[in-house]
Amino acid sequence: MPDASAPLDLLLLPTWLVPVEPAGVVLKDHGLGIRDGRIALIAPRATALKHAAKEVRELPDMLLSPGLINAHGHAAMTLFRGLADDLPLMTWLEQHIWPAEARWVDEAFVRDGTELAIAEQLKGGITCFSDMYFFPEVASEVIHASGIRAQISVPVLDFPIPGARDADEALRKGLHLFDDLRQHPRLSVAFGPHAPYTVSDDKLENIRMLAEELDAGIHMHVHETAFEVQQSLAQWGERPLTRLARLGLLGPRFQAVHMTQISDDDLALLIESNSSVIHCPQSNLKLACGFCPVEWLWQAGVNVAIGTDGAASNNSLDLLNETRTAALLAKATAGSATALDAHRALRLATLNGARALGLEAHTGSLEVGKMADLLAFDLSGLGLQPVYDPVSQLIYAGSREAIKHVWVGGKQLLDNRQLTRLDEERLLATARQWGERIAAR
Incomplete structure (x- = not known):
């Protein structure tokens, strides 16, 4: 069992947090803590800040939700x-x-x-x-x-x-x-x-x-x-x-x-x-x-x-x-x-x-104990104002270009729109090479 008294690896402080379960809930000014790749804490901002964390990250004007699942x-x-x-x-x-x-x-x-x-x-x-x-x-x-x-x-x-x-x-x-x-x-x-x-x-x-x-x-x-x-x-x-x-x-x-x-x-x-x-x-x-x-x-x-x-x-x-x-x-x-x-x-x-996919015990919602599979969506853009319901803005007005950060199992794979493990320029060059070969036949 993980040590609940150990410092959090990461504390995220978004403006809005949408856990998905329970349904229809939007938490404002809450924090989410990650330890050993899992969600270890969801609490109001003031309470969350009382917990020791190796890293604290402010996410102003951002909605934190479970990562999307392409089934x-x-x-x-x-x-x-x-x-x-x-x-x-x-x-x-x-x-x-x-x-x-x-x-x-x-x-x-x-x-x-x-x-x-x-x-x-x-x-x-x-x-x-x-x-x-x-x-x-x-x-x-x-x-x-x-x-x-x-x-x-x-x-x-x-x-x-x-x-x-x-x-x-x-x-x-x-x-x-x-x-x-x-x-x-x-x-x-x-x-x-x-x-x-x-x-x-x-x-x-x-x-x-x-x-x-x-x-x-x-x-x-x-x-x-x-x-x-x-x-x-x-x-x-x-x-x-x-x-x-x-x-x-x-x-x-x-x-x-x-x-x-x-x-x-x-x-x-x-x-x-x-x-x-x-x-x-x-x-x-x-x-x-x-x-x-x-x-x-x-x-x-x-x-x-x-x-x-x-x-x-x-x-x-x-x-x-x-x-x-x-x-x-x-x-x-x-x-x-x-x-x-x-x-x-x-x-x-x-x-x-x-x-x-048989993974509901591990991912798909923001609940303590589940894997920290998360996305942070920036709602500060001109075309997203004003924000009455952040989930409505996400679904009806949002674009994937406003997705700033992505974590899987607590590991950040997208940081401010930059892929952390994959070389985007190399992928673009490879894709173009395939396109030229296929189009030429």
Whole structure:
């Protein structure tokens, strides 16, 4: 047990502190103390200053909140950003993205693309993300070195993919990675069957068995388009979610990404199984996939988190902007201005994401004992005045450029907009080199 009488490693004194849990609370003129990478103190400023601290840092006009959690993405696809825009999903995948992946994706591509994605995410206040892409063992090395927190979802498809000749090889490598990272303080491993239409029943049953045995998450694109549902009805005589339920995949570990097509029966399955839904509004809008009914799900008690999807279909990894889109879209689809208010939108991007990834005991809210995964957002700007509700300003008026500081496990990874572990100039040069190579072919 940590020594509660020992000095704090760092005491932060923001103007506003938003813990997310309890819900809807904004604490003004409070301090947050960090010791051994965890939150050790939350108290009024005068009380906090009575505690010995190795470093005291004033954060005037700043909002301190949990770090954002990007619950779905394909990190290395930053190198395909803008490659094939304004196309329907299956045309985009089959005629452009899959051929490009076959041509370009190797270990170097994944290493460079993942590092670029991590840098972009840290500068946008993201302290944890879920990655579902090829060569996951390479991505894990980059993530480990960067200091960020992540869930690595091992991709499984019925056909050969970069780094695995078939689903069996992908699973074998995934199990090896799971064993390697079992005790890692920041990385966890989940199974990532791509989608119901790319993974057969026998492979899905194998994944279910392994996930149960290892208590691992299952991260999967589900009900992304109406065509996917129609195709499943024609092939299997049942909707994709019904098929997954029949195979035993649904449950608290299951992370259903997209879910733009939800019937009453689908909702009942989500509620009964306690599965999570990962909402990716901007990718769904750009690919004209449909609308996830977030308010309906929320009111029914379904845990809804948020993700950016990959930069090839978004085209940014800006979770703050994504969250604003989610809030506005929820109001339009529900026909109610009260749907997904600003405080609930922030919860979508923090604690709900942690719950979806099985990390709610460690991150997602500012509570004593949790890991110190934090962002400091500067509310002093001209376009953010006056400040009546700082959370409303963050969600409806804020930009990721106003995120000044980011800590993960108490370690500062962004200091006054400067990355502390990653070389931004080198990343820019590398990305441009990849762009020139890919564009030339």
